[in-house]
Amino acid sequence: MAVTQVPPEFTVNINDRKCVRCKRCTNECGFDALSYNKEYDAIIADDSKCVACHRCTTMCPKFAIRIEDNSLAYKANANFSPTHRKNILKQAETGGILLGAMGCDLPYPIFWDHILIDACQVTNPSIDPLREPMELRTYLGRKPDRLEFDGKDDQDIFKLKTELAPNLKLDFPLVFGGMSFGAVSYNVHKSLMMAAQRTGVMMNTGEGGLHEDFYQYRDNVIVQTASGRFGVHADYLNAGAAIEIKIGQGAKPGIGGHLPGEKVNEVISKTRMVPVGADLLSPAPHHDIYSIEDLGQLIFALKEASRYKIPVGVKVAAVHNIAAICSGIVRAGADFVTIDGFRGGTGAALKVVRDNVGIPIELGLAAVDDRLRQEGIRNQASIICGGGIRQSADMIKAIALGADAVMIGTSALVALGCRVCQKCNTNKCSWGIATQNPKLTARLDPEEGAQHVTNLVSAWSHETQEVLGALGVNSIESLRGSRERLRGIGLDEKTLEILGIKPAGR
Numbered sequence: 001m002a003v004t005q006v007p008p009e010f011t012v013n014i015n016d017r018k019c020v021r022c023k024r025c026t027n028e029c030g031f032d033a034l035s036y037n038k039e040y041d042a043i044i045a046d047d048s049k050c051v052a053c054h055r056c057t058t059m060c061p062k063f064a065i066r067i068e069d070n071s072l073a074y075k076a077n078a079n080f081s082p083t084h085r086k087n088i089l090k091q092a093e094t095g096g097i098l099l100g101a102m103g104c105d106l107p108y109p110i111f112w113d114h115i116l117i118d119a120c121q122v123t124n125p126s127i128d129p130l131r132e133p134m135e136l137r138t139y140l141g142r143k144p145d146r147l148e149f150d151g152k153d154d155q156d157i158f159k160l161k162t163e164l165a166p167n168l169k170l171d172f173p174l175v176f177g178g179m180s181f182g183a184v185s186y187n188v189h190k191s192l193m194m195a196a197q198r199t200g201v202m203m204n205t206g207e208g209g210l211h212e213d214f215y216q217y218r219d220n221v222i223v224q225t226a227s228g229r230f231g232v233h234a235d236y237l238n239a240g241a242a243i244e245i246k247i248g249q250g251a252k253p254g255i256g257g258h259l260p261g262e263k264v265n266e267v268i269s270k271t272r273m274v275p276v277g278a279d280l281l282s283p284a285p286h287h288d289i290y291s292i293e294d295l296g297q298l299i300f301a302l303k304e305a306s307r308y309k310i311p312v313g314v315k316v317a318a319v320h321n322i323a324a325i326c327s328g329i330v331r332a333g334a335d336f337v338t339i340d341g342f343r344g345g346t347g348a349a350l351k352v353v354r355d356n357v358g359i360p361i362e363l364g365l366a367a368v369d370d371r372l373r374q375e376g377i378r379n380q381a382s383i384i385c386g387g388g389i390r391q392s393a394d395m396i397k398a399i400a401l402g403a404d405a406v407m408i409g410t411s412a413l414v415a416l417g418c419r420v421c422q423k424c425n426t427n428k429c430s431w432g433i434a435t436q437n438p439k440l441t442a443r444l445d446p447e448e449g450a451q452h453v454t455n456l457v458s459a460w461s462h463e464t465q466e467v468l469g470a471l472g473v474n475s476i477e478s479l480r481g482s483r484e485r486l487r488g489i490g491l492d493e494k495t496l497e498i499l500g501i502k503p504a505g506r
Helices: 024-028 055-059 082-094 187-199 212-220 266-272 292-305 323-332 363-374 391-403 410-416 444-472 491-499
Strands: 008-016 034-037 040-047 065-069 115-117 137-142 149-152 156-159 166-171 174-176 202-204 221-225 241-247 257-259 280-282 312-317 337-339 384-387 405-408 487-489
Touching: 008 040, 024 034, 024 055, 040 115, 115 391, 115 444, 137 384, 174 187, 174 444, 187 202, 187 444, 202 212, 212 221, 212 487, 221 266, 241 292, 280 444, 292 312, 292 323, 312 323, 323 337, 323 363, 337 363, 363 384, 363 391, 363 491, 391 444, 391 487, 405 410, 405 487, 487 491
Parallel strands: 174 202, 174 405, 202 221, 221 241, 241 312, 312 337, 337 384, 384 405
Antiparallel strands: 008 065, 034 040, 115 487, 137 166, 149 156, 257 280
């Protein structure tokens, strides 16, 4: 067997004086990086298998384990970093494509961190959210150009004549992004659906169908259909509060999906309506969509299938001409558009695509909102944005840039225990999140997971109320598209122009 030239990423250090040989770490590690040697009465670490998921360090009762970077010295080279050299060695040995999970982790500018929020001072007083009501509710869907009324009813109240399109009610402007059943475990879906129900937000199923146990959460579920049509049938399309057509996602624009056969067990097989153990490939294009007109036909068909009772939206990746794309999508009849930036997560993607294709959500969002306003069709669809939303401040800035709501995926998984070790594609997730191994999935308690995610949403909602109070507004709707309340710092003039904000100090 050839010896690999690729060094381990991490070093596992075990303190023998603290270790009590309970062997718990060997059972907890989903990647088999730790084992017990009876001859030496010691825990032995295979550094080459460690992915820094921190399961062992968290579960060790004596805190005897430390995971550290394998700090090998490399000759300095500004062009060929250690990562570049390691990747070349991997491909030289295997001849394979480099895969990565989660979102792009390269040090591109994060524009959220270069945007500041305004605040009230003397002439326009702030509002105390402890004493004044703060309205965080929003509605997603098509809005009428105007309202018409037809006389008054018996109680002398004007009767609404205009027929309103179906809308999604969100008690907080947040959606749990699409993570398919198969890519993540049953317990992940259950945790997120329970949290969505408790907090009055929405959970997107992703492209893997909906387990029959979860039809009870239909009022808080967005069902998704992608190019593979996995798990899509009439009952499924009517099992949610909205339907989303997935065209693309931020981590891999223009690329299809792949669920390895080892993740397709009997439960996944039944839900997705495919054979057990089959590799599931979603083609990059929808083979019935080659124009905006084709997309309009599918939107129309889905509205027919759901009897026009729920909104239908479209999810696309943020790319260089995203404003024109979203304009076409809205004109094709979509009730909402979901835009996913290049930092959006995934279970697996080609690293070359994940790290080099697409644009930041901040720029895509601003461009789309501006284009729809210029064309006079902004009221015809709501905008959901995602791809790197890490905290309530990012969400608040996104809404001020023009979003109606934000979508989170990785942040929700971190609340469930994910350590972002980026090995979702291996089916070995030690936290029971991105795996279908029964031994591992049992580690995530849905009740506990739902409570953690509920706590996260609750914390963000309180922080949002505080910021709204500082801005002197008492409604999240009043902030939407209000770019005057934002300022850029450390950004060039062209970027400020695209974002539609002024530099700090002006």
